[in-house]
Amino acid sequence: MTGNVGIVIVSHSIDVAKGAADMVRQMVGGEVRVAFCGGNSEGGLGTEVARILEAIDSIWSPDGVAIMVDLGGAETNSEMAVEMLPVERRGLVVVCNAPIVEGAVMAATEAAGGASLERVCAAAEELSAG
């Protein structure tokens, strides 16, 4: 299905990122496009802006992309990646303030129904709201 918001999962660990993406695919289904990235080029823990940009590109949707992150650098590097996007895409990508696994599942569930990017992020962030 096209027309749904896509989800990008950015973790310091490629295993965490892949596991979270697996959970989305198995729990929510295949109608939401999910990409993930994690780890540095030496195979260790970390996040890299270039890989985040690749992940965004790989599932690009004109309806938007919601990014789920884990700790510190994952968030700052994701924000940096968003800033490096072509200007016409920049406003269509949001880094969500949500726990990475739960947020990804909630966001994908919302996205599967064709919800807007704003609503997809709100669903993920509902978990961290007071």
Add this chain to the structure above:
Amino acid sequence: MERKPLHSVKPPTPSSSHSPEDNAGGSVKLVHAVGMHARPAVKLTKLAKRFRARIAIRVVGVTEWIDAKSVAKVMAMRAPCDSTIEFAATGADAGAAIGALTALVANDFLDIEG
């Protein structure tokens, strides 16, 4: 499957602009072995979102009415096995929504694919 019309309860957001036949309700026993955990909650929420009606859900005697289209809230209900799940819907397709949702729960969440 146990279904009965609801007359004595109202969802939290009833709309006065709808005629009475735009309201529907139903209840069903939760037979899933471990209750309403993550995957059933996702399935239920996805199904609810297919309908335009506003849909409320509660665990009878346990929780308040919540929005059946909010996966976070449905998951947080932690409805245990053998509890009774109640739905109340408002909108043009309320009846169809109640039928589909009660069937999903009654059929142990097996009849919907992602």
